[in-house]
Amino acid sequence: MTSISELDEQYVTHQDLFEVPTLGSLGLESKNSEEKSVYLCGNSLGLMPKATKKAINDELQAWADRAVESHFRHPGAADGLTSWMDIDLPVLPLLAPIVGAKETEVALTGSLTANLNSLLISFYKPTEKKYKILFEKHAFPSDYYAFLNLVKLRGYDESALIQIEVKPGQTYLQTQDILNTISQHKDELALVCLPGIQYYTGQLFDIAKITKHGQSLGITVGWDLAHAVGNVPLKLHDWNVDFAVWCSYKYLNSGPGAMAGLFVHEKYTKDNSKSNFPARLAGWWGTKADERFKMLEEFDPIQSALSYRQSNPSVIDVVSVKASLELFAKVGGVDKLREKSLKLTQFLQDSLTSSKYYIPQDSDEERLGFQILTPLNPEERGCQLSLLFKPHHEEAKDNIMEKVIEYLRDHGVICDERRPDVIRVAPLPLYNTFEETDRAVKIILEALQKIEKGSL
Known part of the structure; x- marks a missing residue:
């Protein structure tokens, strides 16, 4: 032994x-x-990487040394530091492998629930017959509040929410029960949104199988990956996931309330143009960089998940995430x-x-x-x-x-x-x-x- x-x-x-x-x-x-101490709580808040202090202090020093000029002329450029205008871009090649995506399919932005609400507004497209949302009973409360208020904003009530729950005598959901419930309600479901890993029980859902089944019935499928990202291997692109969101303060060790992330499959963004793009909650950081400071009243979205960003990112947050993601790359x-x-x-x-x-x-x-x-x-x-x-x-x-x-x-x-x-x-x-x-x-x-x- x-x-x-x-x-x-x-x-x-x-x-x-x-x-x-x-x-x-x-x-x-x-x-x-x-x-x-014996710290077994990274599922709630990851430990701080030692590299994080320097990463943050470098940006505080840039603020002190050049203030607004650091947006375009970072004083640490010679040491490989990025000017604030593009501060989040070096994170993308580190983030994409974590979730199994193309770099064009991920963005570092917002917070978990803000990103969820943002993508729900875009991907929830109710029709007269198909207007319901399927998610789990006892989902993390923040997700429940998002789903509830989303349907209310569209003129529905709680009856537009379908919740699947653990059967008596069992401690977690069975995949087949999830598939059966989707099939049972296929004619009324507009959206399925489940957790990659259930926060309470720790169950890992079969993301590939559930996504494929839902999409085969004409249903959009999204995922809350708060407890899955950085914890288990993910292949969001290969699994053809429509959209996903996550936080970065748990397994990604980026600090309390740190900046979150989102995934949007390239099929929704590669043909973005001024005249052709999916409507969403939008802001100036989702437009093409060369047009951004022209202050035009014309939305010209980036042809990637970056088009779902709204505002310029918090520099301190970004470098905190980057410091941790570099560790993931370093260890394999x-x-x-x-x-x-x-x-x-x-x-x-x-x-x-x-x-x-x-x-x-x-x-x-x-x-x-x-x-x-x-x-x-x-x-x-x-x-x-x-x-x-x-x-x-x-x-x-x-x-x-x-x-x-x-x-x-x-x-x-x-x-x-x-x-x-x-x-x-x-x-x-x-x-x-x-x-x-x-x-x-x-x-x-x-x-x-x-x-x-x-x-x-």
């Missing part, structure tokens, strides 16, 4: 490229305040990281399921322990496992999950909770190790043991 140290030797970590919170910086009382990309991720998450699963506190997915037991909501098949998930702790208690001070998450934090293990009973554990291949993952499992089981004995 391969030892933990052998696994860490075989599957290298790139933790030295990131700033990792210490027990001291987290405010934990410890004899060793410089000891690194998402495909390479996925090799380790599969092993690391399987190691986590095996360590958990071998415990006496493990409750199988098909069990309705209410004893002390946890179920794994995430698919146990490695090909149907990313790096996150979602643990549902039992039994449930209404009072937070008595609730099992609340006690476990607090115990983890007190011992320098950072995960996140989804109340009332779920802890999401996400070992990332970029900066987590097998040793750290093993330590986290031991602390979870130690907490449950203390609860069982009445000492926690």
Whole structure:
């Protein structure tokens, strides 16, 4: 049997490229305040790359040195820094491989929900018969609000929303159930929009199969990739996805609230012209650069996904994203990281399921322990496992999950909770190790043991 140290030797970590919170910086009382925490929360906010500080400081210095002139004459040009007018363009060749797209199909812009709303306005084209939107029950609330208000803006009510939900006795959606639901409502669906990975359960959807099925029935198919981008390999162009959006502060490690991205298949933009383009929420940064400062009352969209940009990008945001994407390129990309991720998450699963506190997915037991909501098949998930702790208690001070998450934090293990009973554990291949993952499992089981004995 391969030892933990052998696994860490075989599957290298790139933790030295990131700033990792210490027990001291987290405010934990410890004899060793410089000891690194075990950070298993990149599914919520990725760690900061060490290169990010310099990237930001370079632009702050440009602002100080040349102010507005840095839009066209960056003082760091000799060192390869980009003038602000084109600051996002060097990011495209780094971003495209992350999502499996052509450079002409991606743009770095906006925020996740702003981009979703922007593309929904363009791609949701209701007709008298086909006007409904299919998405998942218990989608991330921001997506639900976007879909609800979109149909209301078009004069419909909640009945224009079709939600597919997990069947009783199951913990995640079955692909065939999704396909069957699309077929069942094919005559009334204008749009299908699902998550690449479900934020709560960690389930990876079969993007290729669902997209192909929906499009074969004349339905536009889009994706929210917030939890998939930088986590699993994507092939948006080859899968013929119509559109997609994502954030960059989770697996892309670009900072809290960092600039997001979007994908629009080239079939929608390659023939853009002044007289022929899909209507969308538009702004001057979507027009051709050589026309932009002529201040013309004429929309001449770029023949790429850049035509969906509206305003000039935040320079600080852009270089933060770029600093992280350069790390992905340096370590071999998402495909390479996925090799380790599969092993690391399987190691986590095996360590958990071998415990006496493990409750199988098909069990309705209410004893002390946890179920794994995430698919146990490695090909149907990313790096996150979602643990549902039992039994449930209404009072937070008595609730099992609340006690476990607090115990983890007190011992320098950072995960996140989804109340009332779920802890999401996400070992990332970029900066987590097998040793750290093993330590986290031991602390979870130690907490449950203390609860069982009445000492926690």
